[in-house]
Amino acid sequence: MARHQPHLLVPLPTGDDPVPVDQETRHHLEKALRFDTGLVTYTDGEGLVGEGVYEHGMVIRGDETLVPRPDLITVAVAPPHSNSRVRFVVEKLAELGVSQLVWLQAKHGQGRPPRSDKSRAWVRSALEQSRGAWLMEVHGLVPVPGLGEFGTPIFADPSGATVDELPAIDKPVLCIGPEGGFGRDEVPETAARLRLGATILRVETAAIAGAVLLRGSEMGPPPWHSTGKT
Numbered sequence: 345m346a347r348h349q350p351h352l353l354v355p356l357p358t359g360d361d362p363v364p365v366d367q368e369t370r371h372h373l374e375k376a377l378r379f380d381t382g383l384v385t386y387t388d389g390e391g392l393v394g395e396g397v398y399e400h401g402m403v404i405r406g407d408e409t410l411v412p413r414p415d416l417i418t419v420a421v422a423p424p425h426s427n428s429r430v431r432f433v434v435e436k437l438a439e440l441g442v443s444q445l446v447w448l449q450a451k452h453g454q455g456r457p458p459r460s461d462k463s464r465a466w467v468r469s470a471l472e473q474s475r476g477a478w479l480m481e482v483h484g485l486v487p488v489p490g491l492g493e494f495g496t497p498i499f500a501d502p503s504g505a506t507v508d509e510l511p512a513i514d515k516p517v518l519c520i521g522p523e524g525g526f527g528r529d530e531v532p533e534t535a536a537r538l539r540l541g542a543t544i545l546r547v548e549t550a551a552i553a554g555a556v557l558l559r560g561s562e563m564g565p566p567p568w569h570s571t572g573k574t
Contacts, residue, residue: 348377348379349382349383349384349385350373350377350379350384350385350398350472351384351385351386351387351471351472351473351475352365352369352384352385352386352387352398352403352472353386353387353388353389353468353471353472353479354386354387354388354403355388356386356388356392356394356405356408360405361405362402362403362404362405363386363402363403363405364401364402364403365398365401365402365403370401373398374400379398380399380400381397381398381399381400382397382398383395383396383397383398384396384397384398384403385475386403386405387471387476387477389468389471389477389478389479390478390479391410391411391412391413391477391478392408392409392410392411392477393408393409393410393411393477394406394407394408394409395407411477411478413443413478414441414443414478415443416443416444416495416515417441417442417443417444417555417558417559418442418443418444418445418446418494418495418515418516418517418518419437419442419444419445419446419517419518419520419551419554419555419558420445420446420447420448420486420491420494420497420517420518420519420520421433421445421446421447421448421520421547421551422447422448422449422450422453422455422520422521422522422547423447423448423453423455423456423457424455424523424546424547424548425454425455425523426455427458429455429546429547429548430455430456430457430458431458431462431466432548433445433547433548433551434458434463434466434467434470434482435466435467435469435470435473436470436548436551436552436555437480437551437552437555438466438467438470438471438474438476438479438480439470439473439474439476440474440552440555440556440559441474441476441478441480441559442480442555442558443478443480443481444480444481444482444483444494445480445481445482445483445484446482446483446484446486446491446494446517447482447483447484447485447486448484448485448486448487448488448491448519448520448521449484449485449486449487449488450488450521450522450526450527450530451526451527451530452521452522452523452524452525452526452527453522453524454522454523454524455522457484457485460482463482464482467479467480467482488519488526488530488531491517491519494515494517495514495515495516495517496513496514496515496516496517496536497517497519497535497536498510498513498516498517498518498519498535498536498537498538499519499521499526499531499535499536499537499538500518500519500520500521500537500538500539500540500550500554501537501538501539502539502544503537503539504536504537504538504539505536505537505538505539506538506539507538507557510536510538511536513536516558518538518551518554518555518557518558520547520550520551520554521547522547523546523547538554538557540553540554540557541553
């Protein structure tokens with residue numbers, strides 16, 4: 345069986361000097377994975393990726409390349425009630441390459457966003473798991489009227505339009521409401537609404553399904569997806 349090749353998030357200063365990893369990462373590599381030395385891939389979380397060698401707490405840098413930032417994908421989610429479901433939202437959206445997660449402040453919301461240090465740890469773990477190049481940003485709590493700062497809101501709604509029926513929208517922000525739904529006066533009447541499927545989804549399932557729609561498919565992005573880079 346081929347040896348697992350870790351993917352590490354590390355700070356990458358100017359130059360090519362070896363880079364130390366933090367104690368938590370070193371403990372995981374050497375104690376949990378029994379990985380004292382070997383080939384690794386690494387990133388700074390801002391698009392720079394490389395392949396090098398890990399040796400007892402240091403990454404010896406090798407060939408590196410800059411991965412262009414993907415189209416901006418933002419998902420706004422009312423936090424689920426349980427911590428495990430909140431963590432699921434963070435990790436899976438980060439693994440899918442979502443650019444920004446906005447915790448949504450809704451009238452009927454019952455959950456709370458995680459502490460910022462927990463979010464950072466979950467996002468980091470997801471980046472390393474998915475071998476990504478860009479760290480997902482996490483914002484919140486933001487009320488519905490404040491979402492305009494991030495783009496144009498699209499509200500998940502079982503009675504909404506399909507992807508093909510939506511008009512062109514620049515910088516879409518997919519909004520996933522709480523289990524009790526949005527308040528009657530919380531969603532503007534003129535707001536775009538997107539149907540995610542034929543069934544009613546849990547908050548975390550809706551967030552993932554919506555993120556996949558925002559990402560588009562191998563056949564090309566949805567017609568309302570922004571083609572601009574950020």
